[in-house]
Amino acid sequence: MGIFDLFKKKPKVNGIIKYLNLENWWLNELNDKEREIILITYAPMGTEKSIIEGEIYSSSQTHLHFFWGLIGWFNKPELRNIAYKLIAKAESLIDQNSAPLDVHFLYGAKLEVCYKDRDLRPNGLELAIQACEQQIENAPMAIEAFKEQYGDDLPAHKGYYQLAIVLEKQKRYSEAISLCKKAKLQGWAGDWDKRIERCNKRAKA
Incomplete structure (x- = not known):
C-alpha cells in the first residue's frame, strides 16, 4: 500500500444499503466489479445506483x-x-x-x-x-x-x-x-x- 492509499476515502453510501446498515458488506465483502454489476443490473425503478443513493428515513423493508x-x-x-x-x-x-x-x-x-x-x-x-x-x-x-x-x-x-x-x-x-x-x-x-x-x-x- 502506497502512502497516498492511506488518504483514499471510501465512496459514500446512502440509500437502502445505508438504511439497513449494510455499508460494511457493500464496501468490504464485494469487490469493485461486483458492485458495478449489481448497480447496473438491479434497477427496479430504472435508476442506476438506486440502492446507494438518496436518504431513506423510514422503510418497512x-x-x-x-x-x-x-x-x-x-x-x-x-x-x-x-x-x-x-x-x-x-x-x-x-x-x-x-x-x-x-x-x-x-x-x-x-x-x-x-x-x-x-x-x-x-x-x-x-x-x-x-x-x-x-x-x-x-x-x-x-x-x-x-x-x-x-x-x-x-x-x-x-x-x-x-x-x-x-x-x-x-x-x-x-x-x-x-x-x-x-x-x-x-x-x-x-x-x-x-x-x-x-x-x-x-x-x-
Whole structure:
C-alpha cells in the first residue's frame, strides 16, 4: 500500500444499503466489479445506483426482504456467481427474529438459483435439495404468517413441489408420496393427489 492509499476515502453510501446498515458488506465483502454489476443490473425503478443513493428515513423493508428481492435479478448463468454471494450473506442474517415469510421467500429465491445450476455445478442438485428442505423446515411458521396476513388459503410451495419432482425423477416413490402427503396435510396448494397416484402406480410397475 502506497502512502497516498492511506488518504483514499471510501465512496459514500446512502440509500437502502445505508438504511439497513449494510455499508460494511457493500464496501468490504464485494469487490469493485461486483458492485458495478449489481448497480447496473438491479434497477427496479430504472435508476442506476438506486440502492446507494438518496436518504431513506423510514422503510418497512427488512434485510432478508431486500436480499430475496435482489437475488432474483441475478439468476442468469453469467450472473449467478453474484447470486450465490447474495444468498450467503442473506442466510448469515437469519435469526430467531426473522420474519417467517422473509425466510420463506429467501429460500424460494435460493431454490430457483440453485435448481438452474443443478447440472452445471458439481453440487448444484445438492444445493437445490438443501434449499427445498430449508423452505420445508420453515413451512409451519410460514403457514401461520400467510394465514395471518392473507387468509386461510395457502399458495403453492416451491420447496415441496420441487423436491417432489426430484424424488420422483430419482424413483424414490415412497419418499415422494410421503412428502406430498405432508404438503397436502399442511394445506399448500398443489396437485398432490395426482402426484401421489402417479407415484403409487410407478412404484408398483
